[in-house]
Amino acid sequence: MIALTLTALLALQAGSGTATLVSLYDQSRDSDTKETIIRHLADRHDQEATTKLIAIAKGDADTDLREAAVRVLADESSDDRTALLIELYDDQRQDVGVREWIIRRLADRGGDKPLQKLIAIAKSNDDDDLRETAIRQLGDNGGEERTRLLIELYDTMANSDLQETVIRVLGDRSDGRAWQKLETIAKSDGSSDLRDAAIRQLARRP
Secondary structure, eight states: OHHHHHHHHHHHHTTOOHHHHHHHHHHOOOHHHHHHHHHHHHTTOSHHHHHHHHHHHHHOSOHHHHHHHHHHHTTSOSHHHHHHHHHHHHOTTSOHHHHHHHHHHHHHHOSHHHHHHHHHHHHSSSOHHHHHHHHHHHHHSOSHHHHHHHHHHHHHOOOHHHHHHHHHHHHTOOSHHHHHHHHHHHHHOSOHHHHHHHHHHHHTOO
């Protein structure tokens, strides 16, 4: 293993071709060396390197290496990469931490396709932590239209913990529609816990 690691590092320093890097990745048993190779593959911007990175992101047995591949693939902001991130999110083999990271990167991208995916995650039967992350990301950007989406989520959810997340997100927004919704919840929601949560947010108002 030591010999292979030294060979890999020498090859990287010498600027080896993509085929050599792919071969070294497949032969190596050292995760640090593999992560270094992933970074060098990302710098190559050719189809063979991209194909290998996608294969690692989708199927490597090591979660850390899958995440490393996902991170470098996300650095490109094209529509194709957005579609790939959504595909990787939908792959149930992905670790929850990787999927949370993908949610945050989708939120950074802007545009309709990432937005619709965040909404779909928030409405889904996915892990509650993933849904909460999507809700928080929806609240980080956008104007009144984003507030409308959050209110719609609140009104259609049956999960009180996630509804409380929406309340906290609405409390961080500055537009009047968010505050009006909080006032409505505080006055008439059927759950005393949710009424209390809305009151706490309203109490923060200057």
